[in-house]
Amino acid sequence: MGKRAMYFKLLSASLANRRARTATILAAIIICAAVVSVVTSIYRDTGTQFGKELRRYGANMVALPRPPANFVDQSLADKAARSFGDRLVGYSPFLYGTVTLKDSEVVVVGVRLAQLEKVSPYLKITRIGTGRTLVGRRLAEKLELTGAERLSLSFAERKKVFNVGGIVESGGVEDDQIFVDLRSAQELLGRPQAASLAYFSVLSPIPRRSALISNKAGNDHLQLEPIGRIARSERQVLDKVSALIFSVAGMILATSALAVATTMMAVVIERRREVALKKALGADDRGIIAEFAGEGLVLGLVGGSLGWLLGYLAAQWIGRAVFQASVSFAATTVLITIGTSLAVAVIAMSVPVRLALKIEPALALKGE
Amino acid sequence: MALIKLDGVSKTYGAVNALDNITLAIDKGELLAIMGPSGSGKTTLLNIIGCLDKASRGSVIIDGADISPLSRAELTKRRRETIGLVFQQFHLIPHLTAVENVMLAQYYHSLPERTEAMEALARVGLEQRADHLPSELSGGEQQRTCVARALINRPTVILADEPTGNLDEENEELVMGLFEELHGEGHTIILVTHDQEIGSRAGRQIRLAHGRTVAAGQHVS
Numbered sequence: 001m002g003k004r005a006m007y008f009k010l011l012s013a014s015l016a017n018r019r020a021r022t023a024t025i026l027a028a029i030i031i032c033a034a035v036v037s038v039v040t041s042i043y044r045d046t047g048t049q050f051g052k053e054l055r056r057y058g059a060n061m062v063a064l065p066r067p068p069a070n071f072v073d074q075s076l077a078d079k080a081a082r083s084f085g086d087r088l089v090g091y092s093p094f095l096y097g098t099v100t101l102k103d104s105e106v107v108v109v110g111v112r113l114a115q116l117e118k119v120s121p122y123l124k125i126t127r128i129g130t131g132r133t134l135v136g137r138r139l140a141e142k143l144e145l146t147g148a149e150r151l152s153l154s155f156a157e158r159k160k161v162f163n164v165g166g167i168v169e170s171g172g173v174e175d176d177q178i179f180v181d182l183r184s185a186q187e188l189l190g191r192p193q194a195a196s197l198a199y200f201s202v203l204s205p206i207p208r209r210s211a212l213i214s215n216k217a218g219n220d221h222l223q224l225e226p227i228g229r230i231a232r233s234e235r236q237v238l239d240k241v242s243a244l245i246f247s248v249a250g251m252i253l254a255t256s257a258l259a260v261a262t263t264m265m266a267v268v269i270e271r272r273r274e275v276a277l278k279k280a281l282g283a284d285d286r287g288i289i290a291e292f293a294g295e296g297l298v299l300g301l302v303g304g305s306l307g308w309l310l311g312y313l314a315a316q317w318i319g320r321a322v323f324q325a326s327v328s329f330a331a332t333t334v335l336i337t338i339g340t341s342l343a344v345a346v347i348a349m350s351v352p353v354r355l356a357l358k359i360e361p362a363l364a365l366k367g368e
Numbered sequence: 369m370a371l372i373k374l375d376g377v378s379k380t381y382g383a384v385n386a387l388d389n390i391t392l393a394i395d396k397g398e399l400l401a402i403m404g405p406s407g408s409g410k411t412t413l414l415n416i417i418g419c420l421d422k423a424s425r426g427s428v429i430i431d432g433a434d435i436s437p438l439s440r441a442e443l444t445k446r447r448r449e450t451i452g453l454v455f456q457q458f459h460l461i462p463h464l465t466a467v468e469n470v471m472l473a474q475y476y477h478s479l480p481e482r483t484e485a486m487e488a489l490a491r492v493g494l495e496q497r498a499d500h501l502p503s504e505l506s507g508g509e510q511q512r513t514c515v516a517r518a519l520i521n522r523p524t525v526i527l528a529d530e531p532t533g534n535l536d537e538e539n540e541e542l543v544m545g546l547f548e549e550l551h552g553e554g555h556t557i558i559l560v561t562h563d564q565e566i567g568s569r570a571g572r573q574i575r576l577a578h579g580r581t582v583a584a585g586q587h588v589s
């Protein structure tokens with residue numbers, strides 16, 4: 001038997017020697033690991049889920065032309081949208097213009113019709129036909145629209161015909177506007193590749209990268225900024241939720257560490273004669289530390305792994321129950337959970353180990 | 369030249385004088401019995417010779433080296449190289465077998481070696497019981513395992529504090545016989561005992577009272 005084999009023999013003997021204590025410590029570490037696992041999973045995945053919930057409120061970023069420019073270059077807005085990667089929930093440029101319809105003036109809005117509900121979810125759209133164009137509710141009443149109709153819009157010398165497919169209602173200015181396909185609006189208004197502004201719906205927290213785009217694109221006459229009120233309140237909600245989650249997790253962590261530390265203290269006191277014997281047989285401080293640290297590592301590793309599994313399952317359930325989404329497996333969560341458990345176990349061991357180092361070897365010869 | 373030499377050794381615990389100015393020389397190969405009433409300082413003396421504790425005053429020379437100025441860490445190193453210990457309460461690790469308990473002393477000393485540990489167990493007549501846990505051994509067998517553990521690193525001196533204190537007469541006889549055999553082979557052994565009969569089997573006795581030696585070699589009834 002080599003030195004290492006004897007070391008592991010001693011470790012397993014120590015752990016087996018006090019099953020109840022080992023179980024207590026393991027339970028404390030498992031609980032702590034499960035909490036870390038749940039929190040990191042939820043924060044990582046459902047933090048995103050939570051952001052998605054908030055995205056029901058529509059666009060939270062806007063790109064505006066930077067003066068003296070009057071229009072946003074659509075290709076730049078597209079580029080900005082691409083830079084958000086998979087955090088982009090919805091995006092559409094908006095081009096506004098005043099056109100003539102049956103001798104009166106109306107505001108026409110060129111948008112990506114497929115994205116309209118994502119960036120402006122407060123619009124209530126009622127389908128009335130197969131056409132793509134949407135007419136504001138008040139305007140539709142004024143025009144006495146009864147169903148799918150064709151509307152002829154003219155601007156300067158140009159004229160275009162649109163098939164009405166739905167009524168749009170918001171209770172605001174949109175009720176007097178006509179929403180048409182962006183490309184058609186650009187052609188009609190003679191503004192190819194141009195938009196008045198562009199709206200983005202981006203998952204919170206908005207990546208810092210956007211600040212870079214803002215500056216870089218800013219030079220190209222594009223001003224990208226969060227829609228103040230919405231972005232700010234989203235951030236506040238997220239910050240409050242995470243502060244709450246992290247403080248609760250922190251308290252559970254501290255409690256587990258305390259439970260491990262006090263249990264180990266009891267173990268050291270119970271086994272002070274055994275420690276004294278080992279010292280009497282020639283164990284030095286390093287040897288004593290190695291044995292306790294080894295126990296800490298084993299308990300941290302086993303407890304951390306079991307706790308991670310438990311937390312992963314719990315996170316699945318919470319994800320499904322609260323956010324109707326499954327929580328994906330993430331290696332970082334495993335690492336963070338096991339790393340935290342090891343840290344808790346080793347830190348909690350440090351006080352009892354100091355106690356063990358103080359035990360006098362002479363105690364071995366003392367009568368009961 | 370004495371193997372162990374104590375010169376003016378005192379040990380105080382607060383106001384208690386556990387040892388008071390002890391001067392003592394022990395030759396190589398001696399079987400020495402330390403006797404005296406409870407609280408007279410026998411264990412304290414053994415602790416100091418065994419590098420388990422430090423004297424408050426005086427010098428302790430083992431095998432030509434003065435151990436009194438050594439730090440605790442240095443004492444630990446000296447202890448595992450020169451001292452073999454046998455305890456009244458055996459102190460075997462309950463979840464290790466007899467042979468593993470012997471190997472534990474090797475582990476802290478240098479390297480665990482099963483064949484050597486088995487030889488030591490054979491020396492105390494326990495090779496058949498090597499793979500049993502302490503709970504499966506009789507008191508006498510446990511104490512013989514302890515003797516094997518004390519022998520395994522070839523110590524300069526074996527210290528035994530009341531080694532037969534927890535044994536019945538038959539096992540006491542076995543263990544004492546073992547010490548006599550080891551003495552015959554040239555081992556230096558220091559034995560603490562209350563028992564007059566056991567003390568008389570030693571080559572020499574010293575008697576302690578209130579931390580001092582009294583009438584070395586003489587029997588006081």
Ligand SMILES: Nc1ncnc2c1ncn2[C@@H]1O[C@H](COP(=O)(O)OP(=O)(O)OP(=O)(O)O)[C@@H](O)[C@H]1O
Nearest residue numbers: 367381384385386405406407408409410411412413
């Ligand atoms: N760690 C200590 N702290 C305070 N006093 C101590 C300590 N160790 C021993 N003493 C005292 O020193 C004296 C000698 O104790 P020691 O253990 O050497 O006696 P002993 O001869 O071995 O007794 P026994 O036969 O009962 O084992 C006693 O009065 C004891 O109370």
Ligand SMILES: [Mg+2]
Nearest residue numbers: 367410411529
């Ligand atoms: Mg004693």
